[in-house]
Structures are given as structure tokens and as C-alpha cells.
Amino acid sequence: xxxxxxxxxxxxxxxxxxxxxxxxxxxxxxxxxxxxxxxxxxxxxxxxxxxxxxxxxxxxxxxxxxxxxxxxxxxxxxxxxxxxxxxxxxxxxxxxxxxxxxxxxxxxxxxxxxxxxxxxxxxxxxxxxxxxxxxxxxxxxxxxxxxxxxxxxxxxxxxxxxxxxxxxxxxxxxxxxxxxxxxxxxxxxxxxxxxxxxxxxxxxxxxxxxxxxxxxxxxxxxxxxxxxxxxxxxxxxxxxxxxxxxxxxxxxxxxxxxxxxxxxxxxxxxxxxxxxxxxxxxxxxxxxxxxxxxxxx
Amino acid sequence: xxxxxxxxxxxxxxxxxxxxxxxxxxxxxxxxxxxxxxxxxxxxxxxxxxxxxxxxxxxxxxxxxxxxxxxxxxxxxxxxxxxxxxxxxxxxxxxxxxxxxxxxxxxxxxxxxxxxxxxxxxxxxxxxxxxxxxxxxxxxxxxxxxxxxxxxxxxxxxxxxxxxxxxxxxxxxxxxxxxxxxxxxxxxxxxxxxxxxxxxxxxxxxxxxxxxxxxxxxxxxxxxxxxxxxxxxxxxxxxxxxxxxxxxxxxxxxxxxxxxxxxxxxxxxxxxxxxxxxxxxxxxxxxxxxxxxxxxxxxxxxxxxxxxxxxxxxxxxxxxxxxxxxxxxxxxxxxxxxxxxxxxxxxxxxxxxxxxxxxxxxxxxxxxxxxxxxxxxxxxxxxxxxxxxxxxxxxxxxxxxxxxxxxxxxxxxxxxxxxxxxxxxxxxxxxxxxxxxxxxxxxxxxxxxxxxxxxxxxxxxxxxxxxxxxxxxxxxxxxxxxxxxxxxxxxxxxxxxxxxxxxxxxxxxxxxxxxxxxxxxxxxxxxxxxxxxxxxxxxxxxxxxxxxxxxxxxxxxxxxxxxxxxxxxxxxxxxxxxxxxxxxxxxxxxxxxxxxxxxxxxxxxxxxxxxxxxxxxxxxxxxxxxx
Numbered sequence: 001x002x003x004x005x006x007x008x009x010x011x012x013x014x015x016x017x018x019x020x021x022x023x024x025x026x027x028x029x030x031x032x033x034x035x036x037x038x039x040x041x042x043x044x045x046x047x048x049x050x051x052x053x054x055x056x057x058x059x060x061x062x063x064x065x066x067x068x069x070x071x072x073x074x075x076x077x078x079x080x081x082x083x084x085x086x087x088x089x090x091x092x093x094x095x096x097x098x099x100x101x102x103x104x105x106x107x108x109x110x111x112x113x114x115x116x117x118x119x120x121x122x123x124x125x126x127x128x129x130x131x132x133x134x135x136x137x138x139x140x141x142x143x144x145x146x147x148x149x150x151x152x153x154x155x156x157x158x159x160x161x162x163x164x165x166x167x168x169x170x171x172x173x174x175x176x177x178x179x180x181x182x183x184x185x186x187x188x189x190x191x192x193x194x195x196x197x198x199x200x201x202x203x204x205x206x207x208x209x210x211x212x213x214x215x216x217x218x219x220x221x222x223x224x225x226x227x228x229x230x231x232x233x234x235x236x237x238x239x240x241x242x243x244x245x246x247x248x249x250x251x252x253x254x255x256x257x258x259x260x261x262x263x264x265x266x267x268x269x270x271x272x273x274x275x276x277x278x279x280x281x282x283x284x285x286x287x288x289x290x291x292x293x294x295x296x297x
Numbered sequence: 298x299x300x301x302x303x304x305x306x307x308x309x310x311x312x313x314x315x316x317x318x319x320x321x322x323x324x325x326x327x328x329x330x331x332x333x334x335x336x337x338x339x340x341x342x343x344x345x346x347x348x349x350x351x352x353x354x355x356x357x358x359x360x361x362x363x364x365x366x367x368x369x370x371x372x373x374x375x376x377x378x379x380x381x382x383x384x385x386x387x388x389x390x391x392x393x394x395x396x397x398x399x400x401x402x403x404x405x406x407x408x409x410x411x412x413x414x415x416x417x418x419x420x421x422x423x424x425x426x427x428x429x430x431x432x433x434x435x436x437x438x439x440x441x442x443x444x445x446x447x448x449x450x451x452x453x454x455x456x457x458x459x460x461x462x463x464x465x466x467x468x469x470x471x472x473x474x475x476x477x478x479x480x481x482x483x484x485x486x487x488x489x490x491x492x493x494x495x496x497x498x499x500x501x502x503x504x505x506x507x508x509x510x511x512x513x514x515x516x517x518x519x520x521x522x523x524x525x526x527x528x529x530x531x532x533x534x535x536x537x538x539x540x541x542x543x544x545x546x547x548x549x550x551x552x553x554x555x556x557x558x559x560x561x562x563x564x565x566x567x568x569x570x571x572x573x574x575x576x577x578x579x580x581x582x583x584x585x586x587x588x589x590x591x592x593x594x595x596x597x598x599x600x601x602x603x604x605x606x607x608x609x610x611x612x613x614x615x616x617x618x619x620x621x622x623x624x625x626x627x628x629x630x631x632x633x634x635x636x637x638x639x640x641x642x643x644x645x646x647x648x649x650x651x652x653x654x655x656x657x658x659x660x661x662x663x664x665x666x667x668x669x670x671x672x673x674x675x676x677x678x679x680x681x682x683x684x685x686x687x688x689x690x691x692x693x694x695x696x697x698x699x700x701x702x703x704x705x706x707x708x709x710x711x712x713x714x715x716x717x718x719x720x721x722x723x724x725x726x727x728x729x730x731x732x733x734x735x736x737x738x739x740x741x742x743x744x745x746x747x748x749x750x751x752x753x754x755x756x757x758x759x760x761x762x763x764x765x766x767x768x769x770x771x772x773x774x775x776x777x778x779x780x781x782x783x784x785x786x787x788x789x790x791x792x793x794x795x796x797x798x799x800x801x802x803x804x805x806x807x808x809x810x811x812x813x814x815x816x817x818x819x820x821x822x823x824x825x826x827x828x829x830x831x832x833x834x835x836x837x838x839x840x841x842x843x844x845x846x847x848x849x850x851x852x853x854x855x856x857x858x859x860x861x862x863x864x865x866x867x868x869x870x871x872x873x874x875x876x877x878x879x880x881x882x883x884x885x886x887x888x889x890x891x892x893x894x895x896x897x898x899x900x901x902x903x904x905x906x907x908x909x910x911x912x913x914x915x916x917x918x919x920x921x922x923x924x
Contacts (some may be wrong), residue, residue, distance in 0.1 A: 004531045008527060119339075122551050122577070127583050134861070139560040213525050214524040239535055259535075265517050265518050265529060
């Protein structure tokens with residue numbers, strides 16, 4: 001049983017980490033509580049489904065090639081994310097409550113648009129890889145391994161980007177103090193735009209990676225939405241490291257519920273949230289966050 | 298001649314094949330309500346559309362000396378996402394759109410308030426989706442208010458469990474036949490965490506053991522909206538499962554099928570998976586749903602009645618989808634037509650009486666009729682079920698084709714062995730093919746059978762205590778646990794594997810309860826003031842205060858005593874539970890000197906778990922007054 005718990009935690013945690021990382025990034029740098037984050041995950045998943053649906057792409061088989069479909073889905077979703085940022089978020093960025101309300105409305109709008117376009121019929125994108133591999137006696141679908149590997153690579157790239165490149169230094173400088181970064185000659189506006197692009201792309205990558213393992217339906221954004229909120233709160237708002245570790249902690253809690261309390265498997269999300277609450281009672285700033293009082297100084 | 302779309306406001310009103318010039322007063326407005334953005338609601342509408350078109354084209358409905366035509370008003374209940382949306386949609390459908398009859402609904406949580414609105418307005422509501430018993434038990438408990446409710450599809454959830462048990466019995470027989478395995482098969486129950494599945498899960502747990510003599514490897518309750526189930530599937534396989542029984546009507550059915558197939562879980566999948574009834578399932582699971590088996594109402598080329606195949610084919614050709622049970626709005630409208638013609642009036646009360654007498658052939662039942670007030674499960678106005686009437690079907694995906702596999706007369710012995718009516722042997726629908734186990738479970742069990750030791754002689758499990766129900770020296774005849782209430786000063790014993798269910802403690806009088814998980818029997822302790830002697834009248838009043846209905850004492854008040862020798866009174870009672878089932882109960886009451894009056898009663902629903910007086914008395918006689 002322990003093997004199953006470990007393997008499933010790694011797979012589930014990697015998806016949560018991808019989603020939470022993007023959310024933490026945009027909050028940490030731009031202080032934007034981007035509540036439409038998981039809607040980009042949903043859009044990318046639907047994008048992959050649409051591009052690989054040979055029924056309407058009979059004339060354009062090139063587009064339905066999985067590699068092309070993935071790239072197109074990520075690019076288009078990222079483009080939509082940037083458009084949302086530029087048109088709706090950027091101008092009210094300093095007003096946090098307004099940003100929250102606008103991005104929540106954007107998420108609901110995307111859900112309704114998908115409902116109109118694709119109806120509520122449950123769909124599924126084709127797997128890139130089929131079959132499974134036995135790890136420690138546990139069967140893991142190749143697609144889930146791909147999710148894990150993809151997430152690991154992307155997390156590594158993001159880490160290198162942030163810690164080893166000039167762009168990363170600029171992003172971190174902006175995250176630390178926008179005004180000082182501006183005085184140092186960093187084009188803060190551009191940096192925020194780029195960070196929004198990276199954040200959306202991370203959500204889109206998560207979407208295309210897991211789309212073949214999920215049921216696609218317009219409401220699919222809300223379940224990870226709640227978990228992402230819990231993860232970044234648990235990890236510490238804006239903390240990249242905290243969001244990744246928080247993702248694996250809550251994934252582990254969910255998997256433990258399924259294995260140890262199977263009749264309460266539907267409560268796994270609630271139990272994960274409860275764990276978050278308990279942690280926050282003893283450590284209100286989250287595992288790797290900044291204490292609220294210090295933050296205000 | 299087809300009229301253009303008309304009226305409807307938020308709901309979309311559409312008329313089909315109504316002759317030009319038909320005056321509005323000769324048009325009957327039928328409201329079709331369901332989650333229209335989803336398959337279930339879409340099929341509500343599509344089934345109704347076909348029926349209205351056919352009836353109008355064939356000359357309409359003769360009511361008295363007037364000819365009427367049907368128009369349909371679509372109402373999106375959005376009930377899969379919001380119960381309040383469903384209530385609002387029903388309110389509008391009846392009060393604004395002026396629907397004269399309504400049909401549809403799917404989720405019990407939403408249909409219950411929708412039912413209340415229809416009853417408030419004395420509007421006939423033909424249920425076409427929700428299976429919960431309580432929707433019909435209210436007809437019995439309060440006929441004048443709820444007589445306008447009738448269920449056309451599916452049949453009550455308890456019968457869905459019967460079908461699932463028989464489906465698994467057949468699968469088990471074929472698996473044993475093909476693999477030679479001797480040991481009891483192990484069944485995992487994977488039921489979504491929704492209200493309609495709660496009681497079914499408890500019943501499945503009990504009946505897999507008692508009727509099928511199989512073992513339960515575990516019970517998993519994922520969210521109905523779960524979008525992936527790899528963790529659950531890994532855990533199910535770890536539990537050494539041979540058959541998985543899904544119970545799901547939500548999107549969970551798709552990741553369930555895909556994970557099961559992709560991970561080649563060595564277990565057959567036999568149960569209820571509504572998503573697997575649709576053609577979309579094959580592609581949505583990337584073909585991994587092969588061999589998945591689930592209850593259904595329709596199957597390709599399977600003909601329970603002469604109407605089935607023509608309807609099935611027309612539906613598939615028109616809507617490019619296999620009809621599911623919510624398309625039973627088709628039958629609902631035909632049944633309503635017959636009742637209207639029989640009543641000779643549109644008056645709802647007269648049509649109710651006519652509906653109660655309607656008997657006809659539908660697309661799923663050769664002899665459709667509604668159950669009467671004496672229905673065994675206490676569910677009048679429900680679908681009559683069983684051999685010769687509505688039996689339901691089971692479909693299996695076999696290499697890309699959705700084929701009918703149950704009821705199969707060739708394997709009906711397995712159902713009879715599980716305690717079902719031998720008449721099932723006579724149910725032999727054209728088009729049924731043999732169920733096929735998935736190769737992974739066959740390979741696993743064949744390998745195990747090759748090394749399996751000879752089967753040990755069956756051991757008899759005592760199920761009945763000594764006659765008379767006198768207190769056993771050591772307590773119960775099965776492993777027991779003791780409940781002690783220090784504050785009120787009493788204790789009693791109950792079977793150790795029973796669990797407490799706080800949802801049953803609904804009044805200030807309730808103190809404690811224990812039951813077979815989500816099932817019956819149930820033991821309930823309650824505490825009362827000693828404000829009147831313990832008489833028949835007091836027992837009757839007490840049951841009334843406990844929230845049950847139709848309570849009737851079936852015995853005189855008997856002098857008895859508790860385990861510690863305190864004089865007590867006992868009675869046998871029949872009543873209807875809050876969930877709508879007819880219960881048989883035994884109760885014992887005793888006055889604690891200087892304290893409260895303690896009543897302990899044990900009840901069962903005979904149709905599910907047969908009433909055995911001695912078993913009840915054995916528990917009652919463990920009641921002990923403590924200091």
C-alpha cells in the first residue's frame with residue numbers, strides 16, 4: 001500500500017505543483033491574485049481536445065498532430081492570458097479586490113463560453129502514450145509518468161530561469177520591490193507582462209499534460225482552483241518553494257484519504273483543506289511565507 | 298405543416314407537427330425540465346420531441362370531444378450544478394410558461410424541491426430520472442398533496458440494486474465457468490458520493506455477501522465529479538479485487554473506465570455507469586472502456602417490446618446517440634396521452650385517476666403500469682418492475698460495440714440462486730448476447746485456479762438465534778459491542794459490525810442508533826418523560842414523535858423484562874421510515890426509577906433484509922438499566 005501512496009502522491013503532486021507555481025509567480029511578482037488561473041488550465045485542455053478532434057480537422061491533419069496540438073494549445077492559451085492581463089488586469093492592478101473580482105468573473109465567463117461551444121458533454125483528449133509501467137509493484141499509466149516528467153522538467157526550467165538568467169534576476173528584483181526595480185532601470189511593466197505570460201503558460205502546460213487523463217467539462221477548473229488556493233496559502237503566499245512543497249503535501253493527504261478511508265474518498269479535498277487550516281492555525285504565514293506583520297512594514 | 302418556434306421566455310417553446318390554424322386552446326403545453334446542457338437533459342428533450350412529433354402527426358390527442366396537440370416547453374434546470382436553479386426553472390415553467398404537465402428531472406436533491414413546487418400548483422409531474430424511493434413514498438404518506446407525482450423512469454433505486462446483484466451473479470457464474478476458480482470472488486464497490494448511491498452502497502455491501510456469497514474487498518466513494526481515479530483504482534487493485542461494481546451517474550464514470558482499462562486492472566467491471574451507456578464513452582475512454590458493463594434501459598437490437606427497436610433506431614438516426622433512461626420522456630408522453638383520452642378532461646385530479654389505471658406497452662416494458670398504494674416498498678405511482686414488466690437491461694462494451702448482455706436466460710440460475718424469482722428464467726429478449734469477462738481477470742484467475750487447493754466444505758453461518766428471543770447468556774449470537782449511556786443510565790448490545798448513523802437522530806427524543814452500514818436493520822434508542830403509563834397509545838404517540846408515518850401497532854402490548862430483570866413493555870410495530878420504506882419494528886420500553894423512560898427499538902425493511910423477530914428481540918433483551 002505504501003508504494004501506491006508514494007507513487008500516486010508524486011503524480012498528483014506534480015500537477016498541483018505546476019498549477020500552484022504559476023499562481024504563486026504572478027502573485028509573488030505582481031501581487032495579482034489571479035483567480036482565473038485555473039481557467040487557463042481548462043482552456044488549454046479543451047484546446048488540446050479540439051485540435052486533436054479529427055472530426056472537424058479532417059482538412060487539416062497537420063494541426064491534429066499531437067505535438068502541434070500541444071504547442072498551439074499552449075500558445076493560444078498564453079495569448080488569451082496576456083490579453084486578459086493587458087485589457088482587464090493591468091489597469092486596475094493596484095486595486096487588489098477589483099483584480100480578484102475581475103479575474104473571478106473572467107473564470108466564470110470562460111466556463112460559460114466553453115459550455116456554449118462544447119456543451120456539458122464529458123469529453124476526453126487522446127493519450128499521447130498508452131499502457132503502464134509497474135513501479136514498486138504499482139501500475140502507473142505512461143501518461144501519468146509523462147505528466148510527472150513534464151512537470152519536473154518545467155519546474156527545473158522555471159528554477160533555472162528565475163535563478164540563473166538576467167530575466168530571472170529582473171523578475172526577482174521586481175518581486176522584492178517594484179519601485180526600486182524601476183529605479184534600477186528594469187522595465188517593470190514589461191516584466192509583469194512576461195510573468196503573466198509565464199504564469200499562464202504554466203497553467204496551459206498543466207492543462208495539456210493532464211487533459212488525456214481527465215474528463216473534460218467546463219466546470220473542471222473549480223476543483224484545482226480550490227486546491228491551488230489551499231496550496232499557495234499553505235506554502236506561503238507568493239513563495240515559489242512553498243507552493244511546490246505545499247502541492248505535494250496536499251496531494252499526499254488526498255491520496256492517504258483514498259487509501260486509508262476509502263468510504264470517505266469523496267471527502268479527500270475537504271480533508272486536504274482541513275490540513276491546511278490546521279497548519280495555518282499554528283503558522284499563519286504558511287510554511288514558507290512572510291509573516292503578515294512584517295509584510296506590511 | 299410545422300409551426301415555427303413560439304413563446305417560452307427563458308424556456309424555449311417549440312411546437313412540432315401541429316396543424317396550421319390550430320387554436321391555442323387546443324394546444325397542451327408540456328414542460329420538459331432537465332439539465333439541458335448535459336446528456337441527461339438533452340435526452341429528456343429528445344425523447345419528448347419524438348413523442349410529441351409522432352402524436353401530433355398521428356392526429357393528436359382526443360380528449361372528450363376535442364382534439365388537442367402537444368407543444369413542448371424546454372426548461373434548463375441546471376440541476377447538476379445548482380439546486381436553486383432547478384427550483385427557479387420549475388417555478389417559471391409552471392407559473393410563467395404555464396406548462397400544464399411537466400416531466401423530467403434527474404438528481405434527487407433537485408427533483409425533491411421541484412416536486413414540491415409542482416405539488417403546490419397541483420401540476421402532474423412525470424419523473425424521468427431520479428430513482429430515490431422517498432419521491433414516491435410521500436404519495437402514500439400524503440396522497441392528497443403528492444398524488445400528482447408519478448415516476449416513469451427509472452425504477453426505484455432498490456430495484457436497481459436487485460438488477461446489479463443479478464448482473465454480478467451472471468458475471469460471477471461466467472467467470473467461474475471460464476476460469477475454474479473455486480474460491481468466493483471478491484467485489485469492490487466504487488460508488489460516487491451522492492445521495493442516490495448512499496442506500497444502494499449499503500444494500501450492495503450486505504447483499505454481495507448474503508445473496509451472492511462473495512466477499513467485499515472494500516468500498517470506495519469518490520466524488521461524483523471526480524475527474525481522475527487512478528489513486529482509487531490503485532487501491533482497488535491492491536485489495537485483490539475480482540469484480541468492481543461502479544455505481545455512478547456522473548462524470549466520474551469516464552475516468553473510472555479509462556483508469557480501469559489502461560491500468561489493465563485484473564477485475565471485471567459490472568455495475569451502474571450511466572456515462573458508459575452513451576456512444577461517447579468509447580472515445581472518451583480512449584477505447585479503454587472495453588468490457589465495461591452497466592445497467593441500461595436500451596441496447597442495440599435488444600427488444601423487450603415490439604416498440605423498442607424502432608424507437609432505438611429512430612433515436613440513433615435522429616440524434617446520433619443511444620437513448621438512455623432519461624429519454625423515457627418519450628414513454629411518459631404516450632402514457633399521458635392515454636390517460637388524457639381515458640379521463641376525457643384536462644383536469645389534473647381526473648387525469649391522476651386515469652394515470653393510476655393506465656396499462657400499456659412502452660419502449661421498455663411490455664406491461665407498463667404504475668404501482669398502487671399497496672406496493673411492497675411503500676412506493677405508489679412508481680414503475681412496476683420485474684419479469685413480464687419493466688426489467689431493465691445491462692449493456693457491455695465489446696470491441697467498440699455496445700451490446701445487451703442481461704437479462705440472459707441461460708444464466709438466470711445464478712439469479713435464482715441469489716434468491717430471485719424463478720420467473721427470471723423466462724425473460725429471454727431477442728438480441729441479448731453472452732457477457733464477456735475482460736482477459737486480464739480471466740488470466741489472473743486461471744493462473745490462481747491452477748494452484749488453488751480443493752475448496753473446503755462450506756461452513757454454515759448461524760443467522761438465527763435460538764427461538765423465543767430470550768436473552769442469551771453472553772449477549773448476542775454474533776460478535777457484539779455495547780453502547781452505554783452514563784447520563785441516562787442504560788446500555789444495550791448490538792452486532793459489532795454495525796455503525797452509528799447520526800443522520801437518523803432527527804428528534805430530541807433520539808439518543809443513539811446503530812445499523813448495518815447505510816442499510817437495515819437499525820437499532821434506535823430514545824429517551825422520554827414518564828408522563829403517562831406505557832400503553833399502546835403511548836407507543837403509537839412515541840413513534841409519531843420519532844418522525845415516522847403510517848405507524849400501526851401489530852401486536853398487543855406484551856409484558857416483558859430487560860436483561861437486568863426490570864419489568865418492561867414490548868410491542869411489534871409497522872411504519873413508514875423517513876426515507877419512505879415500510880419498516881417492521883419491535884420496541885421495548887422501560888421506566889428508569891427516578892429517571893427517564895428508555896425505549897429501544899429495532900427495525901428492518903422486509904423487502905431488503907427479511908424480518909426475523911428473534912433477531913430483533915435478542916437485541917432488545919440486552920437493554921440493561923445501569924446506575
